[in-house]
Amino acid sequence: MAAEGPITSGAYILHHLTYLQLDLKTWKIVKGSSDFWVVNIDSMFFSVVLGLLFVFLFWPVARRATSGVPARWQGFVEISTEFFDRQVKDIFHKKSAFVAPMALLVGFWILFMNLMDLLPIDALPRAAEATGIEHLRVLPTADPAITMSMAITVFLLTLWYSFYNKGLKGVTKEALFQPFGKWLAPVNFILKVVEELSKPLSLGLRLFGNMYAGEVIFILLACMTLRFSAPATVTPVTYASFWIFAALAVITIALLAYGKGKWMRAWIPLILLVVIPIGSIMGFLPAIGAGVYIQILFATAWGIFHWLIIGLQAYIFMVLTVGYLSMAAENH
Numbered sequence: 001m002a003a004e005g006p007i008t009s010g011a012y013i014l015h016h017l018t019y020l021q022l023d024l025k026t027w028k029i030v031k032g033s034s035d036f037w038v039v040n041i042d043s044m045f046f047s048v049v050l051g052l053l054f055v056f057l058f059w060p061v062a063r064r065a066t067s068g069v070p071a072r073w074q075g076f077v078e079i080s081t082e083f084f085d086r087q088v089k090d091i092f093h094k095k096s097a098f099v100a101p102m103a104l105l106v107g108f109w110i111l112f113m114n115l116m117d118l119l120p121i122d123a124l125p126r127a128a129e130a131t132g133i134e135h136l137r138v139l140p141t142a143d144p145a146i147t148m149s150m151a152i153t154v155f156l157l158t159l160w161y162s163f164y165n166k167g168l169k170g171v172t173k174e175a176l177f178q179p180f181g182k183w184l185a186p187v188n189f190i191l192k193v194v195e196e197l198s199k200p201l202s203l204g205l206r207l208f209g210n211m212y213a214g215e216v217i218f219i220l221l222a223c224m225t226l227r228f229s230a231p232a233t234v235t236p237v238t239y240a241s242f243w244i245f246a247a248l249a250v251i252t253i254a255l256l257a258y259g260k261g262k263w264m265r266a267w268i269p270l271i272l273l274v275v276i277p278i279g280s281i282m283g284f285l286p287a288i289g290a291g292v293y294i295q296i297l298f299a300t301a302w303g304i305f306h307w308l309i310i311g312l313q314a315y316i317f318m319v320l321t322v323g324y325l326s327m328a329a330e331n332h
Contacts, residue, residue: 144208150204225292249297277293
């Protein structure tokens with residue numbers, strides 16, 4: 001983030017939550033617009049690139065799969081395919097040639113997009129600034145336009161699949177006569193419309209809400225070292241403090257992870273966890289150092305927990321998509 005003076009927390013957060021936007025009416029880059037004809041270029045770019053990454057990683061394996069003992073990547077692809085196939089068979093009880101491959105694509109595509117949240121919050125935006133791009137958001141699933149577009153696509157797919165399996169007559173009977181019979185057809189129709197519209201809303205907003213919250217938490221953690229992010233305040237002392245305490249944070253994490261009961265590996269990180277924050281509060285240690293140290297520890301802890309959210313949200317979106325297709329194929 002380019003700055004002429006010290007950066008405030010509010011400005012830092014706003015900067016990281018601003019999209020790189022293109023106005024399709026004027027074909028000019030804009031900032032902070034909510035106009036219908038404005039496209040978030042960064043979200044579109046990363047979502048397309050990560051979708052192509054899935055194709056690049058999985059398609060060659062599907063074409064060149066060999067019998068016998070598979071290579072590591074082929075083994076991973078086979079295990080993943082079998083996992084998604086089992087999930088689809090448990091939910092979708094009719095025969096379909098596209099549901100399982102679609103579930104595999106949706107699951108991994110969303111997983112790849114969610115994984116962008118684990119990149120250092122300033123890494124790609126800083127690189128973009130070096131090329132003249134002022135704003136860049138790298139997490140597509142924190143953009144409601146992306147998540148709702150995917151949810152609406154699922155809605156249209158289930159609508160088509162419902163007509164494909166039941167026909168116009170079957171869909172009309174289900175909308176008008178279920179669940180209260182033909183004498184309450186208007187009520188049945190209203191309930192059906194509400195039920196169908198709630199599906200894309202819940203599907204898209206659930207993914208957006210969870211990933212947006214995760215992104216904001218990482219930004220808030222980055223604010224703990226905001227002083228170092230402001231060019232006007234960087235000195236040789238703060239620069240050295242940054243790297244020294246970053247190294248201490250990595251050592252602490254490594255000792256906590258691989259302590260295995262040994263005295264030094266168990267007590268040294270505990271001593272560091274107590275001494276560094278207290279020393280910073282009392283003025284014995286530089287504030288930037290303690291900020292970096294605490295940020296790395298918190299970001300690591302949140303990142304480990306965030307792995308669960310990242311995988312779970314991709315799995316839930318995939319399962320609900322298959323479930324909605326299953327409901328569209330069933331006759332009530």
